[in-house]
Every structure is written in structure tokens, then in C-alpha cells.
Amino acid sequence: MRLTTRGRYAVTALLDLALQQSQHDSAISLSDIATRQSISISYLEQLFSKLRKKGIVSSTRGAAGGYKIAKPLNEVDVMSIITAVDESINATKCEGKGNCHGGAVCLTHDLWYDLSNHIEAYLTKITLAQLLDMDSVHAVNERQINTVELLTKNEAQPV
Incomplete structure (x- = not known):
């Protein structure tokens, strides 16, 4: 038995979305998720299209657009995420x-x-709510945010 990258990436992306959504009250862009999780935007677009069709996420268009989880986090279980992306x-x-x-x-x-x-x-x-309660999830999230900020800062400095 092997869970493919499709299922793994869908769960990872939704957990990232849940973390960011808990810290910010705005929609989260796929490009932000892609940067933090090292997943291509085009792959995320495919996954989020399926997740949106299953009612797990909702999307907002425009400059402040992005995605939000459409249900309470305690109602989104890992298996429903995996099956939503045809895994x-x-x-x-x-x-x-x-x-x-x-x-x-x-x-x-x-x-x-x-x-x-x-x-x-x-x-x-x-559920996503249970995953959010894990200390290790928050520690990894903090490390990922710090890494992205450091990379962004280094790219902005002239050589």
C-alpha cells in the first residue's frame, strides 16, 4: 500500500491552509502554500479544484483572493481530504x-x-482540528515561515 503524492500533498496543503487561516482572517493564496510546502502551484490548483468541488474549501477571486476551508476544522477528516482528490x-x-x-x-x-x-x-x-492541536505541527509551521522569510529577505538584498 502506498499513498501517492496527490493524497499527501492534499493533506499537507489543507493543514497549511488551516494553520494560516487560524492566524489570519483572510483567504490564503496557493502561491503562499506552494512556497511554504514546496509544491508546484499548478499541482495545487488541480488539487484545490477537486477539494472545492467536494465542498472542503471555498475560493475568493481578486487581489485579496485565495482559499479558505469551507467547514469547521473538526468536521474535515484526513480520509475525506484523501478521497476528495481521488486517492x-x-x-x-x-x-x-x-x-x-x-x-x-x-x-x-x-x-x-x-x-x-x-x-x-x-x-x-x-480531523484538521486535531492536527492543529499537535505541538509538532506548530513547530514545523514556524520553521517553514522563518525559512520563507529568510529566503525572501536574502533575495531582496542586492549582491
């Missing part, structure tokens, strides 16, 4: 269909199927 958590070779061994169930199908269910249940229980 799945499935450890089976057959994607849960039961045709993994020449059209029939393989020897370890139930093991991997149950693992997939446990992972999904776990990620469904974890």
Missing part, C-alpha cells in the same frame, strides 16, 4: 475486488483488505 487507501493488490489471483481471491487478500479498513478508519477519526 484511495487500499493495501490489496486487486483494489479490494477479490480478483487478485487469476480472477479469484489470493491467499493474503483478507489480511490486506482488513489493513485497508483499519487505515481508513484511523484516518477518518483524525
